[in-house]
Amino acid sequence: MSQPTIESILQENRLFHPSAEFSQTARIKSLGEYRALCDRASADPQAFWADLARQELHWFQPWDSVLDWSDPPFAKWFTQGKLNLSYNCLDRHLTTDKRDKPAIVWEGEPGDSRTLTYAELHQDVCKFANVLKDLGVQKGDRVGIYMPMIPEAAIAMLACARIGAPHSVVFGGFSAEALRDRLIDVEANVVITADGGWRKDAIVPLKEQVDTALKDARVAVHHVLVVQRTGQATAMEPGRDVWWHDLAPTASTNCPAEPMDSEDMLFVLYTSGSTGKPKGVVHTTGGYNLYAHITTQWIFDLQENDVYWCTADVGWITGHTYVVYGVLSNGATSVMYEGAPRGSNPGCFWDVIEKHQVSVFYTAPTAIRAFIKMGDEHPKARDLSSLRLLGTVGEPINPEAWMWYHTVIGGERCPIVDTWWQTETGGIMITALPGAIPTKPGSATLPFPGIQADVVDLEGNSVGVNEGGYLAVRYPHPGMMRTIYGDPDRFRRTYWEHIPPKDGNYLYFAGDGARRDEDGYFWVMGRVDDVINSAGHRLGTMEIESALVSHPAVAEAAVVGKPDDIKGEDIVAFVTLEGTHQSSEALAKELKQHVTKEIGAIARPGEIRFAEALPKTRSGKIMRRLLRDLAAGAEISGDTSTLEDRGVLEKLREG
Numbered sequence: 110m111s112q113p114t115i116e117s118i119l120q121e122n123r124l125f126h127p128s129a130e131f132s133q134t135a136r137i138k139s140l141g142e143y144r145a146l147c148d149r150a151s152a153d154p155q156a157f158w159a160d161l162a163r164q165e166l167h168w169f170q171p172w173d174s175v176l177d178w179s180d181p182p183f184a185k186w187f188t189q190g191k192l193n194l195s196y197n198c199l200d201r202h203l204t205t206d207k208r209d210k211p212a213i214v215w216e217g218e219p220g221d222s223r224t225l226t227y228a229e230l231h232q233d234v235c236k237f238a239n240v241l242k243d244l245g246v247q248k249g250d251r252v253g254i255y256m257p258m259i260p261e262a263a264i265a266m267l268a269c270a271r272i273g274a275p276h277s278v279v280f281g282g283f284s285a286e287a288l289r290d291r292l293i294d295v296e297a298n299v300v301i302t303a304d305g306g307w308r309k310d311a312i313v314p315l316k317e318q319v320d321t322a323l324k325d326a327r328v329a330v331h332h333v334l335v336v337q338r339t340g341q342a343t344a345m346e347p348g349r350d351v352w353w354h355d356l357a358p359t360a361s362t363n364c365p366a367e368p369m370d371s372e373d374m375l376f377v378l379y380t381s382g383s384t385g386k387p388k389g390v391v392h393t394t395g396g397y398n399l400y401a402h403i404t405t406q407w408i409f410d411l412q413e414n415d416v417y418w419c420t421a422d423v424g425w426i427t428g429h430t431y432v433v434y435g436v437l438s439n440g441a442t443s444v445m446y447e448g449a450p451r452g453s454n455p456g457c458f459w460d461v462i463e464k465h466q467v468s469v470f471y472t473a474p475t476a477i478r479a480f481i482k483m484g485d486e487h488p489k490a491r492d493l494s495s496l497r498l499l500g501t502v503g504e505p506i507n508p509e510a511w512m513w514y515h516t517v518i519g520g521e522r523c524p525i526v527d528t529w530w531q532t533e534t535g536g537i538m539i540t541a542l543p544g545a546i547p548t549k550p551g552s553a554t555l556p557f558p559g560i561q562a563d564v565v566d567l568e569g570n571s572v573g574v575n576e577g578g579y580l581a582v583r584y585p586h587p588g589m590m591r592t593i594y595g596d597p598d599r600f601r602r603t604y605w606e607h608i609p610p611k612d613g614n615y616l617y618f619a620g621d622g623a624r625r626d627e628d629g630y631f632w633v634m635g636r637v638d639d640v641i642n643s644a645g646h647r648l649g650t651m652e653i654e655s656a657l658v659s660h661p662a663v664a665e666a667a668v669v670g671k672p673d674d675i676k677g678e679d680i681v682a683f684v685t686l687e688g689t690h691q692s693s694e695a696l697a698k699e700l701k702q703h704v705t706k707e708i709g710a711i712a713r714p715g716e717i718r719f720a721e722a723l724p725k726t727r728s729g730k731i732m733r734r735l736l737r738d739l740a741a742g743a744e745i746s747g748d749t750s751t752l753e754d755r756g757v758l759e760k761l762r763e764g
């Protein structure tokens with residue numbers, strides 16, 4: 110098994126139709142119904158989104174105009190409209206029979222579990238919000254969240270949304286240094302964390318990492334709110350740090366949701382690009398709430414009794430939209446699991462499905478491939494008959510893994526939605542609607558109604574059927590990011606000017622390569638920029654290179670991805686050394702450790718290759734294409750005529 114190679118994907122022509130039984134009760138029941146929605150959305154996009162916003166969300170005050178696109182690429186949706194995402198996720202369900210329905214069903218890695226009904230979650234969120242207010246957090250203040258996968262992570266996010274304080278969740282697997290950089294960039298005053306979290310049978314000391322991050326004077330944080338999870342000894346700085354369990358018993362449960370402007374900032378989430386430091390992707394309230402809500406409802410076909418589980422961590426956009434906001438906005442039950450696939454418990458995902466009778470399950474190809482390797486006996490020993498719908502996200506899924514998911518997990522009866530989207534798009538953009546659109550293994554199929562996705566050349570012209578090109582989106586949609594925090598110019602340049610706008614028509618450039626087949630189905634081929642997708646994590650090669658050259662032994666570094674059976678891509682670093690430093694096994698290990706310290710274990714190179722020099726063009730640009738071929742052990746494919754010194758290549762080959 111490997112990355113979906115061009116060959117394996119080009120040969121793929123199997124078509125899987127949803128069963129008549131599934132379609133009959135589905136939210137969207139047929140291809141005809143899907144097409145009708147698309148037609149309505151393209152005939153009058155604003156009316157399409159406005160109708161949904163009116164029907165599906167609670168507004169404290171209606172909007173003036175649906176879309177203000179007078180200053181592209183800066184879009185405004187539902188201007189002057191007032192709403193609150195936490196109200197839409199909680200309060201409005203309390204007057205219905207959802208009041209006592211489980212909102213969050215949580216499983217801890219060591220086997221502990223908790224269930225919170227909508228009424229209970231509402232109370233906890235109100236208390237948490239009042240504690241934040243007591244710590245001085247005001248509307249508009251940014252709050253850092255660095256948490257394990259425990260209910261309090263969702264509670265913290267909802268509490269921030271409730272009082273209008275944009276949150277910036279930093280994945281708990283990021284290092285203290287990475288956390289520090291994000292806290293500085295987002296100018297956070299308060300951080301919410303836990304003493305620790307369980308990850309692969311060990312405790313990650315989150316609070317300790319926060320302490321390290323806060324040693325830097327540029328971090329403006331004056332309070333740290335700490336949730337007790339693991340119970341290990343944890344240092345607390347008087348005056349700065351407070352325990353949630355000390356304040357919770359006396360905190361008031363009365364905290365009305367703040368009426369937010371539709372365009373008020375909801376959260377900032379950092380993601381990697383091909384250049385520079387990670388970008389703070391800004392999402393706002395109204396458009397994001399609507400898009401999270403409607404995509405979750407239609408794509409995961411939410412029905413009253415569904416138990417829905419998305420395995421993503423809340424540190425990523427998938428966790429924001431499809432663990433917390435989209436699910437709760439619909440009043441559905443969201444399963445949260447602290448554990449990750451691990452050799453010590455090869456049946457852990459299937460246990461959770463069996464125990465909680467999960468009916469809709471959404472995970473990543475890298476997890477699927479890891480479980481394939483652990484053996485079919487584990488899922489086969491569990492009762493997975495509660496499942497009715499499966500989803501994947503994060504990278505292209507190779508048809509072999511798709512077929513395993515379909516057969517071994519889905520019992521050949523569950524449709525699979527392969528969902529293409531990005532941190533930037535807020536919600537799913539290209540996907541099957543499970544009762545309507547037949548699927549092909551390895552294809553994300555068709556755009557969500559209202560999304561004008563296309564495959565284009567660098568002039569913005571659509572390419573022909575089955576021709577490769579760049580994935581782009583033609584018209585704004587409500588879930589789209591609004592800007593990069595503190596850097597609107599970078600927003601414009603990165604996403605909207607890569608393909609120059611023609612006659613004021615802006616095209617969103619996604620950074621992925623793709624083709625469309627004769628049925629209009631999208632086949633996403635992966636990133637076309639210097640971004641590596643390793644185990645579903647998006648990493649900029651430049652970030653890893655900067656981490657490497659910050660080590661005193663390293664002169665130069667170039668990082669590329671190499672095909673990997675489980676991770677999709679593994680990270681390979683080519684490194685040249687300073688002065689008298691000698692290459693050695695020990696140094697390679699030290700450099701890997703250094704990257705872990707600077708960014709986190711998700712960025713740790715699988716391989717360090719020492720070199721005397723790196724292949725460069727005459728103008729001094731590192732030729733990564735050659736390094737990619739070398740790392741993969743393949744023949745150098747393309748043109749090497751621009752290479753400045755051919756000897757360098759020979760040496761690298763021998764090394």
Ligand code: WT7
Nearest residue numbers: 502503504505527528529530531532633636647
């Ligand atoms: C990049 C976005 C938002 C989901 C989690 C990752 C790749 C995502 C698919 C898919 C092929 C996919 C793309 C995209 N990607 N889903 N179904 N098929 N590729 O979010 O970290 O912002 O990464 O993930 O390359 O650009 P992200």
